[in-house]
Amino acid sequence: MAPDLAPPRTPTDLFGDPIEDSAPLWFKASSFLSPSFDPESYIDDLKSFVPLESLAKELRSHLSSLKSELLRSHLSSLKSELVDLINRDYADFVSLSTRLVDVDSAVARMRAPIVEFREKVATFREAVDSALGNLREGLRQRAEAAAAREVLELLLDTFHVVSKVEKLIKELPSTPSDGSTIDIVHLDKGAIINDTYSQDMGNGTTLRETQSILLERIASEMNRLKFNINHAKNLPFIENMEKRIQSATLLLDGSLGHCFVNGLEHRDATAIYNCLRAYAAIDNTSAAEEIFRTTIVTPLIQKIIPYGQIQVVDGTSSDELEEDYTQIKQCIEKDCKFLLEISSSANSGLHVFDFLGNSILKEVLLAIQKGKPGAFSPGRPTEFLKNYKSSLDFLAFLEGYCPSRAAASKLRSETVYIDFMRQWNIGVYFSLRFQEIAGSLDSALMASTITRVDNKQGKFSKLTLKQSIALLDSLRSCWSEDVLVISCSDKFLRLSLQLLSRFSTWLSSGLVARKGDSAHSSTTHNSEWASTARIEDLIYVMHDVRSLVMEITGDYLGDVLRVLESCSAQVLDLVKQSILHGKKSLEECVPMIMDTIIDAIVKMSVEDLRQLKGITATYRMTNKLPVRHSPYVSGILRPLKNFLDGEHIDLVTKETVNQLLFGAAERITSRYYELAADVVNVARKTESSLLRLRQGAQRRVGGSSDTADSNISDTDKICRQLFLDIQEYGRPILLHSGLTRGKFQHIVHFGS
Incomplete structure (x- = not known):
């Protein structure tokens, strides 16, 4: 506040x-x-x-x-x-003032020891700083000496390792099989004695195992040598030993490669295992994979798919791969499985090798590219799809040798695997299939007339027209095993919906054009068929449309969902809803077809109804009275009767027949009502005009009009004749149903 x-x-x-x-x-x-x-x-x-x-x-x-x-x-x-x-x-x-005597002398006495102590502290500090400096210098020299010693030890160790590797490599050919003392045999740098491998001796296997053990030891020493070289780079000593190191590396690679080849040829599991560990130790897995490919895989594959200089050119070979893959699988089971099992053994450390991809798959890809290049061509879709599915099956076979899911994922990420999959141009294949499937339907819809087909024994026995059979055949082709590629299932689903839309547009545009509504008819779709189609043909169209709707919502939808059963429930639901939505466009054409049929019947009936205008001329200015119905009445409903009595009517249900009957009768009656009303109105207007003229003439001459009033007028005669005609017309209609009774009563009203 x-x-x-x-x-x-x-x-x-x-x-x-x-x-x-x-x-x-x-x-x-x-x-x-x-x-x-x-x-x-x-x-x-x-x-x-x-x-x-x-x-x-x-x-x-x-x-x-x-x-x-x-x-x-x-x-x-x-x-x-x-x-x-x-x-x-x-x-x-x-008393304080009396005690403060000779204060300066006391202060001087106290300052002397303090100054002395300060000098001693300064002297000691200098000594400590000097000792600390000496200690730091000593530590620096010690660290330098330790580093120099470490480098020296590293160089000495490198020298010893190089010498040891050279010694072990020279001992390889002379290693005794019984494990006794090793005799050193001096060899030239590039010479390796391999004659012992070619001799069929009882101790040959032991010799390979011993040599593989030595090679694994040498490989571990080479790995140690690489470590030393990486930690002593750019040193003159290492640079001077570079030639020896390179020579030792070449000798090791040659000996290890020869031992590995020999082990593969004799299927010596121990020797192969030791060689693989040696390759893994020197981080040269690609060399082992390449040796296995050229030594074991290449000869096997070339026997199945010849290429290069030994390629067979007799003209009888085809580009199909299914049989080739079968033989390759058998060869893998027989000649490659032993190595795959060794490399995938548990706790072996050999998981770094990829013989499946870099040896087997690489050679298979090379053989197909050189021996059967047409196998990758999508220009022949049927053969292409067959080869593609066979290739996927072959890849699944290879993945079956992977010991774990991680190994399978690693195989799929390999460059050779990606290159192999890249050879199959699925996009071009789908484009060709699109043109094939959509083109077959489009060619059927481009016909100027609808064509009936006797298909009672065919695979689409419920359908009667060539166009509807072409649609269902195209829809089923999209999901058949001979056409579908699962990875492109979304594209084939879109193609299916486009086929449904194309057929529905063809129907609707034709029906619209038949009515003469050119403004709403599509110029991009053929509509000539509807103009030339008979009423009976439209019944076949309606029957086929309803059969297509039942087929799409029944077996067809079930087959599509069965093909895609591996997808999630959400995806399956979206597929189902999209197909049902495409089916809806077909259902919407049924009322249009029925309306077109009814219009055609009404047009034929109206031709007889036009004779109604002759009644006026019959009873004007005459004394003739109507006693029976006119002859034209019997022809009004004849088109409807002939249509309902035809054999084609059995293709539709009784409910559809009733809808056609009621719709046609109602429209004919409406037209009858309009024409009768026009005749009566014109007769009344004419009679009224004549009456006024007659009365005017009588007034001029002074006569009486009683005689004229007592006679029956022309309008009454016309109405009586219309009454008789309408009774005859309405009799068969009222026998079927009372849905048109209101219109009929309106017409009868003109006769009252």
């Missing part, structure tokens, strides 16, 4: 200058001492009539005065305390 402002003592105090060093009347310091003081409320109350600058200035002034008062109070307190202390110890205070 606003502070209480004291009223001014005099008016001059309000308008005069403020008294210096005095607070304004609105500022009360006592407000800050209140327990309920709130600074925000205090400022809000004052700022409505006091500028904030004045308020801030006054608060700062008050703060300064408070600080001054606090300082004065503190000094006064200290002074009083000092006086109290002096008064309490007054005797000591008085």
Whole structure:
């Protein structure tokens, strides 16, 4: 709330200058001492009539005065305390001056030891700094010596390893099979004695195993050598030994390769295992994979798919791969399985090798590319799809040798696997299939007439027209095993929906064109068939459309979902909804077909109804009276009767027949109603005009009109004749149903 402002003592105090060093009347310091003081409320109350600058200035002034008062109070307190202390110890205070005699000499006596101690500390500090510097220098020299020693030991170790590797490599050909003392045989750098491998000795297997063990040892030493070289790069000693190291590496690669080949040829599992561990130790897995490919895989594959110089060119070979893959699988089971089992054994450390991809699949891809390049060509879709599915089956066969899911994923990520899959151009294949499937339907729909087919024994026995059979055949082709590629199932689904839309548009545009509505008919779709189609043909169209709807929602949809059963439930539901939506466009054509049939029947009936106008000429200006119905009546419903009595009517249900009957009868009756109304209205207008003329003439001659009034008028005769005609017309209609009774009663009304 606003502070209480004291009223001014005099008016001059309000308008005069403020008294210096005095607070304004609105500022009360006592407000800050209140327990309920709130600074925000205090400022809000004052700022409505006091500028904030004045308020801030006054608060700062008050703060300064408070600080001054606090300082004065503190000094006064200290002074009083000092006086109290002096008064309490007054005797000591008085005698203090007598005790302060020869103070300078006492200070000098105390300073001397302190200066001496400071000099000793400085001297000791210099000694410590010197010792610390010497210690640091010693540590540096020690570290340099240790580093030099480490390098020296590394170089010595490198020298010993190189020498050891050279020695072990030279010992390889002369290693005894019984494990006794090794005799060193000096060889040239590039010469390796291999005659022992070609001898058929009883201890040959032991010799290979021993040599493979030595090679694994050498490989581990070479791995150690690589480690040393990586940690001693750019040293002159290492550079001088580079030729020896390269020579040892070449000798090891040659010996290891020969031992590995020999082990593969004799299927020595122990020797192969040791060689693979040696290759893994020197991180040269690609060499082992290439040796296996060229030694074992290539001869096997070339026997199945010849290529290169030994390629068979007798003209009898084809590009089909299914039989080739069967033989390749048998060869893998017989000649490659042993190595795959060794490389995939548990806790062997040989998982770094990929013989499936870099040896087997690589050679198969090379053989197909050179021996059967046409196998990858999508220009022949049937053969291409067969080869593609056979290739996928072959890849699945290879993945079956993977010991784990991670190994299978690794195989799929290999470059050769990706290159193999890249050879199959699925996009071009789908384009060709699209043109084939869509083109067959489009050619059938481009015919100028609809064509009936005797298909009672065919695979689409429920259909009767060539166009509808072409549609169902195209739809089924999209999901047949001979056409579908699962990876392109989304594209084939879209093609199926496009086929349904194309057929529905063909139907609707033709029916619209038959009605003469060229503004709404499509010029991009053939509609000539509808103009030349008979009413009976439209019955076949309606029958086929309904059969297509039943087929799509039944077996066809079930087959599609069965093909895609590996997909998730959400995907299957979307596929189902899309197909049902495409089916709906066909269902929407049924009412249009029925309406077109009814219009055709009505047009033929109207030709007989036009004879109704002859009644006027028959009874005008004559004394003839109507006694029976007119001859034209019997022909009004003849087109409808002939249509319902035809053999084609058996193709539709009884409900459809009733709809056609009721629709045609209602429209014919409506047309009858319109024509009869026109005839009666014209007759009445004509009679009224003649009557006025006659009455005018009689008035001029002064005659009487009683005689004319007593005669039956022409309009009455026409109405009586229409009444007889309508009775005859309505008799068969009322026998079938009362749906058109209202229209019929309207027509009868003209005769009353």
